[in-house]
Amino acid sequence: MTKMKAAIFNDVKKLDVEEIEKPEIRPNEVLVQLKACALCTWEQRVYTGVNKVQFPFIGGHEESGIIVKAGSEVNPDLWKTGDRVVVGLMTSCGDCENCRVGHEGSCTNFSYENRVGGLNVRGMGGLAEYLAVPVSKLFPVAEGLSFEEASLTEPLSCVVHSIDTADVQLGDNVVVIGTGIMGAFHALLARQQGARVIIDEPDEKRRVFMKTLGFKEAIDPMNEDPVQRVKQLTDNKGADVVFDTVAVSKIAEQAVQMAAIRGKVMLYSSYHPDTPISISPNTLHRSMTKLMGSANSDSIDFFKAMKLLNNGTIDAKPFIAGTTSLENIDKGMQKALNPESYRVIVQMNR
Ligand SMILES: [Zn+2]
Ligand SMILES: [Zn+2]
Structure with a gap:
C-alpha cells in the first residue's frame, strides 16, 4: 500500500503530520495531487475545540491542486492529467433532493465528518497530499492564477x-x-x-x-x-x-x-x-x-467564484497572510489563529 502525508487532528490542539494510505481512484474519479489548502476559521475552531468532531479527523476544505491520474470513465475532453483544479463540495452527497436541485450546500447528508476523497480517515481531506475526486467536484483553475489564490475559491463562493x-x-x-x-x-x-x-x-x-x-x-x-x-x-x-x-x-x-x-x-x-x-x-x-x-455554497457559486478569481475581477492576493509547509502546519495554525491574519495557506507537494 502506498502511503502519503496528511495532517490529522488527533485531539484539541493536537495536530500531527502522519502517513496514511494514499487514495485509489474509481472509474469516474481523478487523483488530485494537492498543492495548497487554506486554513479556514472552521479548522481553526476544530483545533481550539470550539467545533466538536470525533478524532482522528482530517480537515481542509479550501484546496487546489493538479490532476495526476484520471479514471477510465473520465471524459478526457473535460478533465485530464496536468489540469489545475480546485476541489469543492466534497461532503455533499449528490443524491439527495437538495443536491439534485442544485443546492449542494444544503445537502441533507452533509457532514464535515463524512469519509471522502478515498481517505481512510473521516473529514474533508484537504490537508493531505492526494485526494480521489469525483469529476462533479472539480473546478478549473486558469493558468495565471496561483494555487494559493485558487484555494480561496471556497470562501469566496460562500x-x-x-x-x-x-x-x-x-x-x-x-x-x-x-x-x-x-x-x-x-x-x-x-x-x-x-x-x-x-x-x-x-x-x-x-x-x-x-x-x-x-x-x-x-x-x-x-x-x-x-x-x-x-x-x-x-x-x-x-x-x-x-x-x-x-x-x-x-x-x-x-x-x-x-x-x-x-x-x-x-x-x-x-x-x-x-x-x-x-x-x-x-x-x-x-x-x-x-x-x-446564508451558509455554505452550491456548485453555481463555485463556478462564479472560480470565474471571478480566474479572470482577475477579484484579487485574492491581499488576503493571503502567509504560507507554511504541511510538515510545519502547527506553526501555520498558530499564525492563522492570530485575529490579524486573513488566510494562512498550507503548501504540499512542492
Ligand atoms: Zn471555509
Ligand atoms: Zn446531498
Whole structure:
C-alpha cells in the first residue's frame, strides 16, 4: 500500500503530520495531487475545540491542486492529467433532493465528518497530499492564477452565495459589519454589484486595510453608535442591505436596526456562542424587513467564484497572510489563529 502525508487532528490542539494510505481512484474519479489548502476559521475552531468532531479527523476544505491520474470513465475532453483544479463540495452527497436541485450546500447528508476523497480517515481531506475526486467536484483553475489564490475559491463562493441570496442592486446602500476575510469579500462583491459600501469595523488596522482597497466610508463602532451613523450616512433611511459577518450574536440586533424600510438583513456569520437575540416583531412587520441567513455554497457559486478569481475581477492576493509547509502546519495554525491574519495557506507537494 502506498502511503502519503496528511495532517490529522488527533485531539484539541493536537495536530500531527502522519502517513496514511494514499487514495485509489474509481472509474469516474481523478487523483488530485494537492498543492495548497487554506486554513479556514472552521479548522481553526476544530483545533481550539470550539467545533466538536470525533478524532482522528482530517480537515481542509479550501484546496487546489493538479490532476495526476484520471479514471477510465473520465471524459478526457473535460478533465485530464496536468489540469489545475480546485476541489469543492466534497461532503455533499449528490443524491439527495437538495443536491439534485442544485443546492449542494444544503445537502441533507452533509457532514464535515463524512469519509471522502478515498481517505481512510473521516473529514474533508484537504490537508493531505492526494485526494480521489469525483469529476462533479472539480473546478478549473486558469493558468495565471496561483494555487494559493485558487484555494480561496471556497470562501469566496460562500460570499457569492450570500450576495446573490441578498440580491444586491445597483446603487444600494450596503453595510458590511466586520471585515475579516468574509466581510472583506462581501464588501468587494457588493461593490462589484454596483452598491455603495459602508464598513462597520472596530479594528483600526482592518479599517485602514479596507481603505487601501478603496472603502473610504467606515464606522468605528467603539467610538460612535453604528446604527445612528448608518442613518446619518443614508439620509435617515438606513441600509438597503446589511451583511453581518461577526460571530457575536448581539451585533445581529444592530444589523436589524440599521436596515431601511424594505431593507434586507443577512446573517452570514456563524454565531459563537449562539445566544438568542431580541428583535421587535413589530419593527420587522412595519418595516417589511427581510431577515435571512446564508451558509455554505452550491456548485453555481463555485463556478462564479472560480470565474471571478480566474479572470482577475477579484484579487485574492491581499488576503493571503502567509504560507507554511504541511510538515510545519502547527506553526501555520498558530499564525492563522492570530485575529490579524486573513488566510494562512498550507503548501504540499512542492
Ligand atoms: Zn471555509
Ligand atoms: Zn446531498
